[in-house]
Amino acid sequence: MPTQTDEELREKVLDVADRLYYGRGIQAVGMDALRAEAGVSLKRLYQLFPSKESIVEEVLHRRRRLWNGLVEAAVATGATPRDRLLAVYDMLARWFDDDDFRGCVFINTFGELGATAPRIAQLVREHKAHFQAALAALVAEAGGPASLASQLAILAEGAQTTAAIAGTSEAAGHARAAAATLIDSALTATRAR
The missing domain is CATH 1.10.10.60 (Homeodomain-like)
Structure with missing residues (x-):
């Protein structure tokens, strides 16, 4: 061999x-x-x-590439900016149904090591900021206010944590419904101005 x-x-x-x-x-x-x-x-x-920390960092870099690929593939399925935003929650639903789903590796890692490993904490923060920036670009494309991206990111993050704790994918559907309400409300308010 x-x-x-x-x-x-x-x-x-x-x-x-x-x-x-x-x-x-x-x-x-x-x-x-x-x-x-x-x-x-x-x-x-x-x-x-x-060191073990260097392994954790490399794992997070790999997971970030995987996550970004999943988000990009999901967004590519949407015909409109609104559809592209909601596709993120559809992707979450599929992920939550995986047999090995254990929540967000970034949230889990931060919970375990964030206070003691500044470089790892920074990697987690960068990942979450990148996701929010991706949502912000989609919100801008849809013509929504910048604050909508933060709200949608919080829904996605909360859904990940809730799904991991509950052991079901229902949180994705609830987050998607809330996201649709927020998007529609924000876009209606923007058009009314």
């Missing part, structure tokens, strides 16, 4: 770390558990990644 390159090993470790951290929590998964599950020696693991 050919020897894996450093990049292949890094990807394997990151795949395992992502799965374990998301399923069990970051603090519950030690480097020994990660090493054993990934099938690499502890020495090799530390050659690939200088």
Whole structure:
């Protein structure tokens, strides 16, 4: 069997770390558990990644790319700016129905490490700001007020947390209905001016 390159090993470790951290929590998964599950020696693991925090950071970067791709794909399905905004909540509903859904990895990570890991906290903040900026662009395209983007982001974030705790996808439908009400109200008010 050919020897894996450093990049292949890094990807394997990151795949395992992502799965374990998301399923069990970051603090519950030690480097020994990660090493054993990934099938690499502890020495090799530390050659690939200088610290557990660096692994968490890489996992978050990967999750951010995944999230952005999901949002972009969902938005691309909408025919109108309003439809594009609401498509985000449809994407959430599909995600919440995944068997392995455990909430937002960014919210979970911030809850576990935000107070003790400033770089990780900053990555989470950047991710959430990027999502809100994406919504702001869609709101602007729809002709809505800037404040609508913050409101829609809060609905999406709250739906993620509620769905994780409740164990059902119903929060996505409730958030979508609330988003539709907010969007329609904001656009009506904007047109009336």
